[in-house]
Amino acid sequence: MKKIALLMVGIMLVVAVSVAEQNKGAEDMELFGGKQGNIPFPHHIHQKALKDCKICHDVFSQAPGSIEKLKAEGKMRKKQVMNKQCIACHKGKKKAKEKTGPTSCSKCHKKS
Numbered sequence: 630m631k632k633i634a635l636l637m638v639g640i641m642l643v644v645a646v647s648v649a650e651q652n653k654g655a656e657d658m659e660l661f662g663g664k665q666g667n668i669p670f671p672h673h674i675h676q677k678a679l680k681d682c683k684i685c686h687d688v689f690s691q692a693p694g695s696i697e698k699l700k701a702e703g704k705m706r707k708k709q710v711m712n713k714q715c716i717a718c719h720k721g722k723k724k725a726k727e728k729t730g731p732t733s734c735s736k737c738h739k740k741s
């Protein structure tokens with residue numbers, strides 16, 4: 630019994646610590662967009678709207694610059710995240726008449 634109780638406390642501690650210490654990353658960021666210009670990305674708005682980190686982070690890791698790193702290593706095509714994630718989701722939500730984000734080049738890419 631004592632062992633089970635200790636194990637339970639242990640598990641609860643691990644869960645509490647991992648919830649408290651989850652690194653949500655920057656609230657807003659700017660992604661590299663090549664010649665078209667960089668893309669301001671409201672990260673926390675997406676976390677709130679989508680709830681699930683895995684929707685994006687199954688494809689690239691929770692580290693700054695992970696998309697460009699995968700592209701440089703040839704593990705990801707250019708514009709893959711843009712087309713398969715950003716635009717695909719925004720279009721789907723638009724079709725479903727839900728809150729959504731931009732779908733045209735100049736609404737995402739900002740030329741400076």
Ligand code: HEC
Pocket residue numbers: 651652653654655658660670672675676679680681682683684685686689690691692693694695696697
């Ligand atoms: C709609 C897509 C999307 C969702 C959902 C999302 N992220 Fe991110 N996240 C990104 C992008 C894009 C980057 C930047 C990657 C890069 O720099 O190449 C990023 C980067 C990060 C980073 C590293 C950058 C930094 O500022 O430290 C962390 C940490 C992170 N995300 C945590 C999370 C967590 C935790 C969740 C869920 C609560 C989440 N993200 C949900 C898109 C998303």
Ligand code: HEC
Pocket residue numbers: 660661662663664665668696700706707708709710711712715716719730731732733734735736737738
């Ligand atoms: C919803 C936002 C969004 C829209 C709309 C969008 N883009 Fe992008 N674009 C991105 C993101 C994010 C990246 C960086 C990630 C990637 O390469 O997938 C990117 C990357 C790019 C790149 C650079 C790829 C590289 O690695 O050099 C080009 C060029 C580009 N987009 C052109 C366009 C054009 C042209 C349009 C309109 C037809 C467009 N984008 C529409 C978000 C968007």
Ligand code: HEC
Pocket residue numbers: 668669670671674675678679684685710711714715716718719722728729730731737
């Ligand atoms: C799985 C769905 C999904 C993905 C993937 C996604 N978005 Fe969005 N995006 C949304 C939704 C939903 C909203 C509307 C959020 C709101 O208004 O609360 C939004 C809103 C936005 C906005 C407008 C925010 C504002 O202030 O009105 C921008 C800019 C944007 N997204 C850029 C991007 C870029 C760039 C990517 C890819 C790196 C991306 N999104 C990936 C669902 C998604």
